[in-house]
Amino acid sequence: MATSIEDVARRADVSISTVSRVLNRHNVVNAQTRKRVEEAIAELGYRPNVFARGLMLRKSNVLGLVLPDLHGEFYSEIIRGANLKARECGYHLLISSVTADDDGQDVLATIGAQGLVDGMIVMVTEMSSRIRTSLGDAPVPLVVLDGDIQGATHDTVAIDHRNGAESLVRHLLSLYPTSPIVFLGGHATNLDTIDRLNAYQKVLAEVGREPSQKDIVYLDYSYETAFRYASERVLEWSAARSVVFAANDEMAAAVVDAALAATLDVPADLPVAGFDDTRIAQLTRPRLTTVRTPMAQMGAKAIELLCERLESPDRPPNRVTLPTEVVVRESCGGPPAPGS
Amino acid sequence: MATSIEDVARRADVSISTVSRVLNRHNVVNAQTRKRVEEAIAELGYRPNVFARGLMLRKSNVLGLVLPDLHGEFYSEIIRGANLKARECGYHLLISSVTADDDGQDVLATIGAQGLVDGMIVMVTEMSSRIRTSLGDAPVPLVVLDGDIQGATHDTVAIDHRNGAESLVRHLLSLYPTSPIVFLGGHATNLDTIDRLNAYQKVLAEVGREPSQKDIVYLDYSYETAFRYASERVLEWSAARSVVFAANDEMAAAVVDAALAATLDVPADLPVAGFDDTRIAQLTRPRLTTVRTPMAQMGAKAIELLCERLESPDRPPNRVTLPTEVVVRESCGGPPAPGS
DNA sequence: CTGAAAGCGCTTACAG
DNA sequence: CTGAAAGCGCTTACAG
Numbered sequence: 001m002a003t004s005i006e007d008v009a010r011r012a013d014v015s016i017s018t019v020s021r022v023l024n025r026h027n028v029v030n031a032q033t034r035k036r037v038e039e040a041i042a043e044l045g046y047r048p049n050v051f052a053r054g055l056m057l058r059k060s061n062v063l064g065l066v067l068p069d070l071h072g073e074f075y076s077e078i079i080r081g082a083n084l085k086a087r088e089c090g091y092h093l094l095i096s097s098v099t100a101d102d103d104g105q106d107v108l109a110t111i112g113a114q115g116l117v118d119g120m121i122v123m124v125t126e127m128s129s130r131i132r133t134s135l136g137d138a139p140v141p142l143v144v145l146d147g148d149i150q151g152a153t154h155d156t157v158a159i160d161h162r163n164g165a166e167s168l169v170r171h172l173l174s175l176y177p178t179s180p181i182v183f184l185g186g187h188a189t190n191l192d193t194i195d196r197l198n199a200y201q202k203v204l205a206e207v208g209r210e211p212s213q214k215d216i217v218y219l220d221y222s223y224e225t226a227f228r229y230a231s232e233r234v235l236e237w238s239a240a241r242s243v244v245f246a247a248n249d250e251m252a253a254a255v256v257d258a259a260l261a262a263t264l265d266v267p268a269d270l271p272v273a274g275f276d277d278t279r280i281a282q283l284t285r286p287r288l289t290t291v292r293t294p295m296a297q298m299g300a301k302a303i304e305l306l307c308e309r310l311e312s313p314d315r316p317p318n319r320v321t322l323p324t325e326v327v328v329r330e331s332c333g334g335p336p337a338p339g340s
Numbered sequence: 341m342a343t344s345i346e347d348v349a350r351r352a353d354v355s356i357s358t359v360s361r362v363l364n365r366h367n368v369v370n371a372q373t374r375k376r377v378e379e380a381i382a383e384l385g386y387r388p389n390v391f392a393r394g395l396m397l398r399k400s401n402v403l404g405l406v407l408p409d410l411h412g413e414f415y416s417e418i419i420r421g422a423n424l425k426a427r428e429c430g431y432h433l434l435i436s437s438v439t440a441d442d443d444g445q446d447v448l449a450t451i452g453a454q455g456l457v458d459g460m461i462v463m464v465t466e467m468s469s470r471i472r473t474s475l476g477d478a479p480v481p482l483v484v485l486d487g488d489i490q491g492a493t494h495d496t497v498a499i500d501h502r503n504g505a506e507s508l509v510r511h512l513l514s515l516y517p518t519s520p521i522v523f524l525g526g527h528a529t530n531l532d533t534i535d536r537l538n539a540y541q542k543v544l545a546e547v548g549r550e551p552s553q554k555d556i557v558y559l560d561y562s563y564e565t566a567f568r569y570a571s572e573r574v575l576e577w578s579a580a581r582s583v584v585f586a587a588n589d590e591m592a593a594a595v596v597d598a599a600l601a602a603t604l605d606v607p608a609d610l611p612v613a614g615f616d617d618t619r620i621a622q623l624t625r626p627r628l629t630t631v632r633t634p635m636a637q638m639g640a641k642a643i644e645l646l647c648e649r650l651e652s653p654d655r656p657p658n659r660v661t662l663p664t665e666v667v668v669r670e671s672c673g674g675p676p677a678p679g680s
Numbered sequence: 681c682t683g684a685a686a687g688c689g690c691t692t693a694c695a696g
Numbered sequence: 697c698t699g700a701a702a703g704c705g706c707t708t709a710c711a712g
Contacts, residue, residue, distance in 0.1 A: 002455070002479070004688095004689060004690085005689065005690065006689080014698075014699085015698070015699045015700075016689090016690080016691095016699090017691085017692080017698070017699055017700080017701095018697085018698060018699080020690070020691055020692085021691095021692095021697095021698085023690095023691095024691075024692095028697070028698090029697070029698085030697055030698085033697080033698080047455070048689080048690070049395070049455050049688085049689050049690065050391075050394070050400075050455040050456045051390075051391045051392075051393075051394035051395040051398075051400075051455060051688085051689075051690085052391075052395050052688070052689030052690035052691090052704090053391075053689080053690055053691080054390070054391035054394075054690095054704095055389070055391040055392050055395055055688090055689080055690070055691095055703095055704045055705065055706085056689090056690055056691045056692080056703085056704055057690090057691075057704095058391075058704085060390075060391075060456070062434070062456070072413075072416070073412075073413060073416070075416065076412070076413070076415065076416030076419070079416070079419065079435065080437075083435060083436065083437055084437075087436070092434055092436065092456070093434065093435050093436070094402070094432055094433065094434050094435075095419065095423060095433050095434075095435050096423065096427070096432065096433070097420075097423055097424075115342075115387070115389055115390040115391065116390045116400070116402070116432070139342070253623055260625075279619075279620070280619070280620075280623055283593055283620055283623050283624060284623060285600075285625055344704095344705055344706085345705065345706065346705080354682075354683085355682065355683045355684075356683090356705090356706080356707095357682070357683055357684080357685095357707085357708080358681085358682060358683075360706070360707055360708080361681095361682085361707095361708095363706095363707095364707080364708095368681070368682090369681070369682085370681055370682085373681080373682080388705080388706070389704085389705050389706065391704085391705075391706085392688090392704070392705035392706035392707090393705080393706055393707080394688095394706090395687095395688045395689065395690085395704090395705080395706070395707095396687085396688055396705090396706055396707045396708080397688095397706085397707075398688085
C-alpha cells in the first residue's frame with residue numbers, strides 16, 4: 001500500500017484537510033505549517049491517489065485521441081503533435097484506433113473509457129452516419145478532426161485540403177493547360193478524397209473543362225493498389241499527354257514507380273503530383289510535387305482547443321482551419337518554388 | 341451528474357451490493373434478479389464510475405507506453421502493435437514520449453501517472469544511468485523494450501539486432517570479400533548502434549579483419565546529417581571499393597542519394613545496406629537491402645507480457661527476443677532473395 | 681441469494 | 697488558519 005494523505009498528515013502533525021489544502025489552493029495555509037507538510041510529502045515520496053482525486057474532482061487529466069488507424073506517418077505526426085501539446089498543458093494522452101470493421105461502435109466504446117478521459121479528439125475520415133450519431137451524445141467535450149461535420153456543436157480542426165487541392169490543380173493547369181488531369185482518390189466515401197475531388201472539379205469547371213468520368217478513379221490510398229492500377233495505364237496516360245493528381249503521396253510514388261518501370265520519364269512523359277508532403281515525397285526520384293498538410297500542428301491545435309474548452313465549457317464552438325501549401329519539386333516539371 | 345449504481349439499484353429494486361455483483365462476479369446472483377438489474381442498467385445507460393472502481397480495485401485497465409520520441413515510422417509501428425494487442429486484452433493505452441533533454445526525469449514523471457496506469461512499457465535506447473535507476477523503483481509492473489539491461493528484474497522484449505547485423509555483414513562479405521565496410525551509426529551511446537557495431541566488428545574479426553577506425557562513423561540516424569556527411573565521402577568510398585552499412589534505412593537512403601548525386605551507380609560503384617526495413621527501404625531506387633525488424637510485433641509482445649504479469653505478478657521475469665531477417669534487394673547487388 | 685455497513689483516499693463546505 | 701465530518705461511487709467481507 002502506497003503512502004496516503006493520512007501518513008503525511010500524521011507525520012506533519014496536522015489534519016488531512018490541511019495536507020489537502022497544501023496540495024491544492026496553497027494560499028490559505030500558514031507558511032510554517034505548509035513547510036512541515038511539504039517536507040513530510042517529500043520525505044514520504046507521497047503522491048495523491050489519482051482515483052480518489054478523480055472521484056471528487058471528476059477530472060483525470062487524461063485526454064483521449066481516437067484515430068481511424070494508426071498506420072502511416074500521417075497519423076503518427078498527429079500523435080506526435082498532440083502528445084507534445086498535451087504535456088505542455090499538463091495532460092496525458094490516451095490513444096485508440098477505430099478499426100474499419102467496428103467503426104462507430106468503437107468510438108462509443110472508447111468514449112466508454114468515459115469518466116477516464118476529460119475530453120476527446122476524434123478523427124473522422126468517412127461519412128459514416130454511425131460515427132456521426134455517436135459523436136452527438138459524447139459525454140465529454142469533443143474536438144473533431146478534419147471531418148467538417150455540418151451543424152455540429154463541437155470544436156473542429158480541419159486542414160484546408162480544398163484550397164491546397166485547388167492551388168495544386170491550378171499549378172498543373174498553368175504548366176499543362178490542355179492536358180487531361182487524372183484524379184486518383186482513396187475510397188469514394190473518404191472525406192479527404194471528396195474534398196480534393198471537389199476542388200479538382202471546381203478548378204476545371206472554372207476554365208470551362210469537364211473531367212471525363214474515366215479520369216476519376218477511386219483506389220484505396222495504398223501504394224500497392226495504385227502501383228497495380230497505374231502499371232496498366234501509364235502508357236495510355238502518357239500517350240494522351242495526361243497529368244496524374246494522386247490524392248496522397250503513397251499513390252503518387254506508386255505512379256512514379258509504375259511509369260519508371262514502363263521506361264517512361266517523369267515528368268517528361270508523365271507528370272505526377274501527390275498530396276500530404278510526407279517523408280516519401282522527398283525520397284522518390286524525381287521528388288514529388290505535392291501539398292503540405294500540417295498534421296502535427298493539427299494534433300497540437302486540437303489539444304489546445306480541447307484544453308481551452310475544458311476551462312471554459314460554455315464558449316461558442318471553435319472551428320480552426322489550418323492552411324496548406326503547394327510544394328513544387330520535380331515530379332511535375334515547372335520551376336521549383338524557392339526554398340523547397 | 342451521470343447515473344450511479346444507486347440509480348440502478350433503485351430502479352431494479354435491489355441493493356447496490358446486488359448491482360455490484362451483477363457487474364462483477366455474475367454467478368452468485370439469482371437469474372431473475374440479475375435480469376432486472378441488467379434491464380435497469382440498459383435502460384439507464386449506466387456505466388460504472390472508473391474512479392470509484394479504481395479506488396477499490398486499484399486497477400485502471402490503462403497501460404502506459406513511454407517512447408524516446410514519437411518521430412518516424414519506427415515508433416508508430418510499435419504504437420500500432422501495442423494498441424491492437426492492448427485492446428485485445430481489454431486495456432487502454434496511455435502514450436508518452438521522453439524528450440531528449442529531460443530523459444530519466446521524465447520517465448519518472450510519466451510513471452508519475454502512477455496509480456493511473458496498471459503497468460508500463462518503457463523503451464530504452466540510450467545508456468543513461470538516470471533512466472536505469474528510475475526504472476529500478478517503478479511502482480508498477482514494467483516491460484522494457486529493446487534495452488537489454490543486465491541484471492534487471494523486469495520483463496524484456498528485444499529485437500535480435502545482433503543476429504540481424506551479423507547476417508547482413510556476412511552477406512556483404514560474401515559479395516565483397518575484400519571490400520572495406522563503412523559503418524554508419526547513430527549516436528555512440530545509442531544501444532542499437534552499439535549492438536550493430538559489435539556485430540559488425542565480430543564478423544570482421546571472424547574472418548581475421550579489423551575495421552579501420554575511420555570506417556566507423558557516428559552520426560545521428562537522420563537523413564539530413566547522413567546526406568551531408570556522405571556527400572563528402574562517396575567518391576572516396578567508391579574509389580576504395582567500399583561498401584556502406586548504415587544502421588538505419590534513413591541514413592542508407594541518404595547515402596544512396598548522395599551517391600546518385602555524385603553520378604555514381606548504386607550498387608555498381610557503391611553498395612549500400614540499411615537497417616529496419618521501413619517503408620523507405622522499398623521507395624528508394626535502387627531499393628534497399630536491409631534487415632527487417634518486427635516493430636509492431638515488439639509492441640504487441642510487450643503488451644502481452646505486461647498483461648500476463650498483471651495476472652501472475654510473481655512469475656519469473658521473461659525475456660523475449662524477436663528474430664530479424666535480412667532482406668536482399670538491389671542496393672547491394674547480389675541475387676535477390678526469393679519473394680523479397 | 682441478498683442487504684447493511686465499512687472503507688478505498690481524497691476534497692470541501694462548515695465550524696471554530 | 698485549521699480540524700471534524702460528510703460524501704464522491706464503488707467493492708466486499710459479514711450477517712442473515
